[in-house]
Structure formats: structure tokens, C-alpha cells
Amino acid sequence: MIKELIIDSSPNGATIALLQDKQLVELHKEQISNNYTVGDIYLGRIKKIMPGLNAAFVDVGYEKDAFLHYLDLGPQVQTLLKLTKQVRGGSYQSKLLDNFKLEEDISKGGKISDILTKNQLIPVQIAKEPISTKGPRLSSDLSIAGRYVVLVPFSEVISISKKIKSNTERNRLRKIVESIKPKNFGVIIRTVSEGKGVAEMQKDLLDLISKWEAFMTRLPSVEPAKKVLGEIGRTSTILRDILNPDFQNIYLNDNALYEEVKQYVRDISPDLENIVKLHKHKEPLFEHFGVDKQIKGAFGKTVNLAGGAYLVIEHTEALHVIDVNSGNRTANKENQEENAYQVNREAAKEIARQLRLRDMGGIVVIDFIDMHKPTNRKDLFDYLRAEMALDRAKHTILPPSKFGLVQITRQRVRPEMNIVTTEVCPACHGTGTIRPSILLLDDIENNFNYVLTEQNEKGITLCVHPYIEAYIRQGFIMTRQVKWFFKYGQWIKVKSNPAYQLTEFHFFSSKDEEIKL
Incomplete structure (x- = not known):
């Protein structure tokens, strides 16, 4: 199976298309303004306790309060609350948890009112992005995901993906992680770590530890309802989760993003660095690879x-x-x-x-x-x-x-991808009615007066439906084109476009740029 990643960058973010054997199978949009990505950690403030739901509503800066259920608190929520209080109060200075005493796990059948109180501060992680009329879904069972492992604070448990079947390999990975993980941190070993060496596992784990240290550095000073630690961008997240030797190409159309992705691939999988390529054709990236057409059809x-x-x-x-x-x-x-x-x-x-x-x-x-x-x-x-x-x-x-x-x-963790494939009719502009066709040439000539006289354009081209072009060229000598030449003092080119509606027309300048009317 040949996999390709096509990343179309724009001022508002990036659209990421995953192709398998040239067929579009995944489409993601990464918006610059999206502050509520799955994995982001915020310092939330408890706004309301709901005993009937056994849940709390939490202010994380979104227009609607986020939802935190008792079952999403995590067994070590008491430890998290204690750590937050001590770090923000200045009594705990260390960036790791070597000297921090863990609290007992909370009961699975407990009540949220026994754990949280109104206006209390608690670090929370986005588990589900805002969807429709609902705010984000939260979890206080924090974790930081890497390419090969996931770091889980307040735990000593090492879990291994069930997809790794070999007992020998499972034992090897467990011994590697046991030798390098810090105290009071649990680790989940991901499927892609199968067959990886000590150096790769250690580098990935050290990167996650540095992220935890960044979280601890920002926690004392960050304002409530603000982000403490952000997940990496959607582009890097997809590469982290699915990049493997099956990938043939990663195409991008933006120089800065190209360098960023190339560096990221170099860090996580140096042997695949050469598959990152910059698109230099004049044709738009998605159009060049047929992605636009597949989106319209799918x-x-x-x-x-x-x-x-x-x-x-x-x-x-x-x-x-x-x-x-x-x-x-x-x-x-x-x-x-x-x-x-x-x-x-x-x-x-x-x-x-x-x-x-x-x-x-x-x-x-x-x-x-x-x-x-x-x-x-x-x-x-x-x-x-x-x-x-x-x-x-x-x-x-x-x-x-x-x-x-x-x-x-x-599983639903982010809003459904919804793309409108229907187009507004250029003839009726969505009203369901069109102007009388007998007035079409009058409309064209009225616009000639504007384009040629007021805008003073030279060498323009009129683009119309093939039937209209045939009508304009009708006649042996005194065609409509010749009459326009005598009337306006310049020759007006006429081209046809089969994709146009019958009464649709556009003007183009000598530089082949459409003239907006």
C-alpha cells in the first residue's frame, strides 16, 4: 500500500490529505485559531458542581464551560490537586516528581462533590474538542504522547500495546523503559515502538520529560482558564502517529512548513527525510494531485x-x-x-x-x-x-x-469534517430565477461601457458559453465582434468555456486576470 501526505498551507492554517494508493482516505483541517485541540492542557477553574450528573463544569476560556465527569478525573486526581496547590504556592520547586509523595487512588464509585469545590483550580486536558453546541470534554488524568511512548504522571505502571504479540519483544521493551523512566511516572509503550532500539526510545522519552518540565515551569504563573501546555500541530500529530516506511511522499506548498516538517521527520525517522518534498508547480497543490476532485466526489x-x-x-x-x-x-x-x-x-x-x-x-x-x-x-x-x-x-x-x-x-473527539460540495448557480445566484435571456447582450454591452470607458482596460477578452460565442460570431462580415470594434474603438476577443452556464459571462484583462464587475 502506497501512502502519500499532501499538505496544502494557507494563511488560515493547513489542510492535510492522506492518500492510500492515490485514493483520498483522510482529510484534516488545522486552523491557526483553534485553541482547543485534543491533548492541550489548561489550568481550569471549577465553575459549577453537578451532583446529579456526578460531573463539573469547568472554565477553560471557551464560550461554553467544558464538561468534566467523575470517571475522567483519573485515580490520582488528589495528587494532581496537591501538586498544583504546592507549585502555585511556591512550596514545591522541583520539575520532576522524584521527591513528591503520591496520594491514594480515589474510589471508582465516589462523588465528584467530595473531590472538587467551586472556584478550585485544576489542570485539565482536552479529551474531546467542542462539537456543535457543546463545549470541550475534559480529563484530569493527564498524559503526554510521543511517537513511541506516552508519559503518564503519578504512576509507576508500564503498559504495552496489545498489538505487540511477541512476549520476547514485550519483555525487551519493558526492560528498556524500566531502565530509563523517571520515578513516579508511568509509561505506555505504543505499537510503533516494536523493534526500536534503546537510543530511539530514550530520545522520545526525554522529549516527553522536557515537555512535563515545561508544564511545571509555566504552572506557577499561568492565569486560570489559560493554556499551560499545547499539543503539537495537527500536521506533526498525524506524522507522529502514522508515519512508517509505507509512506512514499509528503508534499507541501509552503517553504516554512516544508522546513518544519522536514526537521520533524528528520528527528523522528531520519531514514524517511527524503520523502518530504516542496511543490513548485504553478498548478495548485490539491488540483495537481487530484485531491480537489476527490473531495467534491466524496x-x-x-x-x-x-x-x-x-x-x-x-x-x-x-x-x-x-x-x-x-x-x-x-x-x-x-x-x-x-x-x-x-x-x-x-x-x-x-x-x-x-x-x-x-x-x-x-x-x-x-x-x-x-x-x-x-x-x-x-x-x-x-x-x-x-x-x-x-x-x-x-x-x-x-x-x-x-x-x-x-x-x-x-470514537468522536473532534467535529465531523463537513465540506459543502454544491455550488451556487452563477446564472440565478441561488434565487432559482434568471434574467431574461433576450437582455443578455445588453448586459454584456453595459459592462463594456464600464470596463472600457471607466476602467480604461485594453486588450480585454470576453468569455462566454459556446452557444453565445457562436451567436456573437454569426454573420459573414458584420458580426457582433466587428460592430463592437467600430463602437468601442478596440478589438474584443471572444472565447468560449463549456463549463459556463448559458447566460454566464466574464471579462479577463490582457494579463489573463478576471475583471471583477
């Missing part, structure tokens, strides 16, 4: 499949519904079951891609085409699970119900 209510079938995707407040339709794909009665099976397999592959691409979270209900053979239903379920295995978000897939519906729950 988003929207209806998604067409290669074989003629299509998906209808509807969104509600509570869940997402996907309906599979065979479209113009027909079959006789003898192979109707096989036809339904093939359409469903094709749809399952696209649905797995759509969930990643749109970052759809929560409950997803899929209405596949009915199949009567139990073996086909089982094969489809297994195939969907295999396709969803590529998804990095946590998810659960339930077998088909007796109504033939498949239910999926998928």
Missing part, C-alpha cells in the same frame, strides 16, 4: 460507487444513517443474491473510507441491501471489520440485526 449527501450503486448519507443530532442502493445495477432473479452481496461489499469498503474521511463519530447505522444467505451476511460482516481495521479511531461493529441493519459506534 462529500455530500449522495456518494456514487464504481459499479453504479450509490450511498445516501444522512446526519441527525443523535446518529448517522447510511443507506446502500444498487442504483442502475440490475440482475436477473437467478443471481440477485450474488448481485446484492457484491454491491454490499463494494459499499462496505466505501463506508469504511467515508467514516475516516468525514471523521464521523457516535452511532452509525447502515442499511445494506437484504441478503438471504447467512454465509453472505457473515462474510460481509467480516469484510467490513477487516476494512475498518485500518481506522485509527476506536470503534465497535455489531453483527447485522434481524432487520439487516449494521450498527457501528466510533
Whole structure:
């Protein structure tokens, strides 16, 4: 599988497209103004305790108070509160936790009112970004993620990814981490650490320790509801989590970001540094690699499949519904079951891609085409699970119900990616009506008066629909073009564009720049 990352930078941030075998599978937008990224740590102030919910609302500077449930406090929340109080009071100066006495774990069935009080300060981490009308979801069980390991304060536990199956490798990684981790810090060993050496693991862990030290340095002086420690940018986060030898290219169109990404890749995986490339073509980056076209085809209510079938995707407040339709794909009665099976397999592959691409979270209900053979239903379920295995978000897939519906729950930590693919009609500007076509040439000539006389433009080009171009050029000698030459004293070029609506027209200067009317 060939993977490519296309990063289109703009003044407002960056749009990141992940391609697998040239097909768009993930799309992320990193906005410069986004201050509530998953992983950011804020110094929150408790605004309200809700005993009925066993939760608290916390001020982290967002327009709506963030939500912190008792189960998200973490077992060592008492230690975190004590540390915060002592560091802000000046009685604890160390940047690490070697000499800090940990408190007992809180009870799993306790009450939040026994732990937190109104106006109390507590460091919290963004667990889920603001979505729709809701504020951020928080956790006070802090962790700092690196490429190979995750650092967890107030713990001594070393956890290893379940995806690392070899007992020999698990023991080797455990011994490496035990020898280098600081006291009172737990470590989660990530899947990508399999086969890595001591030097790589140590460098990653030391980077995380330096981030913790930065957190401890800022904690005494930071104002309540302000950020204490920020997660790295979305671009670097994606590279950290998914960069592997399968990647062939990383293309960027911005010099500064190119240098930043190249340095980051050099730090985390020096052998892949050469895959980072700067896009120097005049053609826009996404257009050059066909990403724009794929975005237009993949988003929207209806998604067409290669074989003629299509998906209808509807969104509600509570869940997402996907309906599979065979479209113009027909079959006789003898192979109707096989036809339904093939359409469903094709749809399952696209649905797995759509969930990643749109970052759809929560409950997803899929209405596949009915199949009567139990073996086909089982094969489809297994195939969907295999396709969803590529998804990095946590998810659960339930077998088909007796109504033939498949239910999926998928982790939702940030707003769903939603791109409007419909365009406003240039002829009616969204009103549903257009000006009388008989007045079209009058409109064009009125604009000639403005462009040629008031703006004093020279060598302009009129671009119109091919039918209108043919009408303008109609005649042997006294065409409309010739009449305009005598009327305005200069020759006006006329070009056609098949993509234009019938009554759509635009003017272009001698430098081929559109003249705004």
C-alpha cells in the first residue's frame, strides 16, 4: 500500500490529505485559531458542581464551560490537586516528581462533590474538542504522547500495546523503559515502538520529560482558564502517529512548513527525510494531485460507487444513517443474491473510507441491501471489520440485526469534517430565477461601457458559453465582434468555456486576470 501526505498551507492554517494508493482516505483541517485541540492542557477553574450528573463544569476560556465527569478525573486526581496547590504556592520547586509523595487512588464509585469545590483550580486536558453546541470534554488524568511512548504522571505502571504479540519483544521493551523512566511516572509503550532500539526510545522519552518540565515551569504563573501546555500541530500529530516506511511522499506548498516538517521527520525517522518534498508547480497543490476532485466526489449527501450503486448519507443530532442502493445495477432473479452481496461489499469498503474521511463519530447505522444467505451476511460482516481495521479511531461493529441493519459506534473527539460540495448557480445566484435571456447582450454591452470607458482596460477578452460565442460570431462580415470594434474603438476577443452556464459571462484583462464587475 502506497501512502502519500499532501499538505496544502494557507494563511488560515493547513489542510492535510492522506492518500492510500492515490485514493483520498483522510482529510484534516488545522486552523491557526483553534485553541482547543485534543491533548492541550489548561489550568481550569471549577465553575459549577453537578451532583446529579456526578460531573463539573469547568472554565477553560471557551464560550461554553467544558464538561468534566467523575470517571475522567483519573485515580490520582488528589495528587494532581496537591501538586498544583504546592507549585502555585511556591512550596514545591522541583520539575520532576522524584521527591513528591503520591496520594491514594480515589474510589471508582465516589462523588465528584467530595473531590472538587467551586472556584478550585485544576489542570485539565482536552479529551474531546467542542462539537456543535457543546463545549470541550475534559480529563484530569493527564498524559503526554510521543511517537513511541506516552508519559503518564503519578504512576509507576508500564503498559504495552496489545498489538505487540511477541512476549520476547514485550519483555525487551519493558526492560528498556524500566531502565530509563523517571520515578513516579508511568509509561505506555505504543505499537510503533516494536523493534526500536534503546537510543530511539530514550530520545522520545526525554522529549516527553522536557515537555512535563515545561508544564511545571509555566504552572506557577499561568492565569486560570489559560493554556499551560499545547499539543503539537495537527500536521506533526498525524506524522507522529502514522508515519512508517509505507509512506512514499509528503508534499507541501509552503517553504516554512516544508522546513518544519522536514526537521520533524528528520528527528523522528531520519531514514524517511527524503520523502518530504516542496511543490513548485504553478498548478495548485490539491488540483495537481487530484485531491480537489476527490473531495467534491466524496462529500455530500449522495456518494456514487464504481459499479453504479450509490450511498445516501444522512446526519441527525443523535446518529448517522447510511443507506446502500444498487442504483442502475440490475440482475436477473437467478443471481440477485450474488448481485446484492457484491454491491454490499463494494459499499462496505466505501463506508469504511467515508467514516475516516468525514471523521464521523457516535452511532452509525447502515442499511445494506437484504441478503438471504447467512454465509453472505457473515462474510460481509467480516469484510467490513477487516476494512475498518485500518481506522485509527476506536470503534465497535455489531453483527447485522434481524432487520439487516449494521450498527457501528466510533470514537468522536473532534467535529465531523463537513465540506459543502454544491455550488451556487452563477446564472440565478441561488434565487432559482434568471434574467431574461433576450437582455443578455445588453448586459454584456453595459459592462463594456464600464470596463472600457471607466476602467480604461485594453486588450480585454470576453468569455462566454459556446452557444453565445457562436451567436456573437454569426454573420459573414458584420458580426457582433466587428460592430463592437467600430463602437468601442478596440478589438474584443471572444472565447468560449463549456463549463459556463448559458447566460454566464466574464471579462479577463490582457494579463489573463478576471475583471471583477
